[in-house]
Amino acid sequence: MTGRFDSPGEGSNAKASTKAIVFVVEDDISMRRSLTNLFHSVGMDVIAFGSAREMLQSTIPDVISCLVLDVRLPGLSGLDYQTELARLNIHMPIIFITGHGDIPMTVRAMKEGAVDFLSKPFRDQELLDAVVAATERDRKRRDAQQIVANLQSRFETLSPREQGVMKLVAAGLMNKQVAAELGLAEITVKIYRGHVMKKMRARSLADLIRMTETLGIRANRPEQTQV
Numbered sequence: 306m307t308g309r310f311d312s313p314g315e316g317s318n319a320k321a322s323t324k325a326i327v328f329v330v331e332d333d334i335s336m337r338r339s340l341t342n343l344f345h346s347v348g349m350d351v352i353a354f355g356s357a358r359e360m361l362q363s364t365i366p367d368v369i370s371c372l373v374l375d376v377r378l379p380g381l382s383g384l385d386y387q388t389e390l391a392r393l394n395i396h397m398p399i400i401f402i403t404g405h406g407d408i409p410m411t412v413r414a415m416k417e418g419a420v421d422f423l424s425k426p427f428r429d430q431e432l433l434d435a436v437v438a439a440t441e442r443d444r445k446r447r448d449a450q451q452i453v454a455n456l457q458s459r460f461e462t463l464s465p466r467e468q469g470v471m472k473l474v475a476a477g478l479m480n481k482q483v484a485a486e487l488g489l490a491e492i493t494v495k496i497y498r499g500h501v502m503k504k505m506r507a508r509s510l511a512d513l514i515r516m517t518e519t520l521g522i523r524a525n526r527p528e529q530t531q532v
Contacts, residue, residue: 325369325440328397329353330360330386332378340373343429349436357386365395369447371420371439373432376403376410384410387417396446398439402427456516459505470497471505475517 327344329351331337337353344351354360358380372390376383387399401414404425411422420442421435463471466487473483480498484491507513517523 324350325371325443326350326352326366327436327440328360328365328370328372329374330355330357330372330378330383331375331402332356333375336375340432343432344436347433357381357383357389361386361389365397369440369443371398371400371436371443373400373402373436376401376414377405384413384417387414387419391417396443398442400432400435400439402432453519456505456520460516460520460522462504463501467497467501467504470494471501471513472517472522474498474501474510475514475522 327349329337329340329344331340331353332355334355337355341351341353354363357374357378361381374383374386378386381389383401383403390397390399398420399414399418400420401422402425403410403422414422420439423432423435460468460471469487470483473486474480478486480491480494483489483498484494487494489497501507502513505513505516507516
């Protein structure tokens, strides 16, 4: 999700920055304007749409955000749009609003990851609190993704042999055991291990182990890789 919307919805004052954006999909124009005005009144950037299809046809900027989504919409319903976003691998926290909610509908939305499910009429503060919680969730998700991406970039700078040494060391093998597994001299393993610690920017063995866990790396019996 990169760039800005090709055709911004009403109420758009989004900037090319890291400021969070609240997306609104609501077919009732008076409600849509009311929500836009509410979020603007507390300094939030807002982009509003009259249908899920309208938003789908736009380019979603890759910034911290959340979606305030009406359940009943023309064409694609709010619940179906939630499913479609998941299919497209768009992980935007969703707050559902509806005047016709029921328990099965609420359960489905929450099971699929919705942050909240508010029945109309709701208090302004109730919605604002939900939006703050949703954007904070998105901020934490993005932070976690960036950590993984940074670690993956470092891991990819390692040679195949260094990657093999890293996996075995992180699995708890001593230098002597790693040397036996890889058919290397113990002093050579120590050199590779030093390279790994430096390239991965690991301050300790415990730090290196945490990195492998974050990356989901497991040590299999090594192949005879070359430098």
